[in-house]
Amino acid sequence: MLTTFLAAASMTGWIGTYTTSNGVSTGSSGIYAFQWDTQHGVMSGIHPAGATTNPSFLALHPSGRFLYAVNEDAPSSGTDHITAFAIGDAGSSEGLRAIGTVVSQGLAPCHLSIDASGK
Numbered sequence: 484m485l486t487t488f489l490a491a492a493s494m495t496g497w498i499g500t501y502t503t504s505n506g507v508s509t510g511s512s513g514i515y516a517f518q519w520d521t522q523h524g525v526m527s528g529i530h531p532a533g534a535t536t537n538p539s540f541l542a543l544h545p546s547g548r549f550l551y552a553v554n555e556d557a558p559s560s561g562t563d564h565i566t567a568f569a570i571g572d573a574g575s576s577e578g579l580r581a582i583g584t585v586v587s588q589g590l591a592p593c594h595l596s597i598d599a600s601g602k
Contacts, residue, residue, distance in 0.1 A: 492520065492521060492522055493518050493519065493520055493521065494518070494519050494521060495516055495517070495518060495519070496516070496517050496518075496519050496526070497514060497515070497516055497517075497532070497541050497543070497550060498514065498515045498516075498517065498529070498541075499513070499514055499538035499539055499540060499541045499552055499553075500513065500514070500515065500538065501537050501539065501555075502535075502536050502537050503536065503537060512531040512533075512534045513531070513533055513534050513535040513536065513537075513538050513552075514531075514532050514533040514534075514535060514538050514541065514550070514552060514568075514579060515529055515530060515531055515532055516528075516529070516530060516532035516578050516579075517529040517530075532578040532579050533550075533552075533568055533578065533579030533580075533581070535552055535554060535566055535568075535581065536554050536555075536556050537554055537555040537556060538552035538553065538554055538566070539553050539554075539555050539593065540552070540553040540592075540593060540594055540595060541553075542595050542596060542597050543597075544597055544601055545597065545599055545600075545601050546601060547570065548569065548570055549567055549568065549569060549570060549582075550567075550568045550570055550579060551565060551566070551567050551568070551595055551597065552565070552566045552568070553565060553587065553592045553593065553594070553595055554566055554584075554587075555591065555592070557590050557591065562586050562587070562590070563586070563587040563589070563590055563591065563592050564584050564585065564586060564587055565584070565585050565587050565592070565595060566581055566583070566584045567581070567582050567583045567584070568580060568581055568582060569582050
């Protein structure tokens with residue numbers, strides 16, 4: 484039996500960045516997208532993809548259609564949040580569209596996970 488594995492030559496990655504530090508803007512817009520060349524190990528095309536505050540941790544839905552961010556907002560708003568984004572054209576500066584936000588039910592969340600069924 485012959486098994487063939489085909490790997491994507493390029494894939495999209497996501498980077499969450501702090502937008503404020505001690506109440507001062509860092510100049511970041513939040514979430515950035517990039518392309519990863521899996522054959523050569525090269526990252527390129529880093530660009531803003533979604534504006535949100537202090538997205539310190541990101542998780543991709545198993546379908547690849549949604550991205551979730553932990554927002555460390557407590558210093559400015561008094562509470563932290565989780566924001567869901569629909570993934571559009573990752574190559575554009577508006578590749579992510581916020582579709583919902585919930586309170587994290589605790590301060591300083593640092594992780595979130597999504598199981599294989601998407602929950």
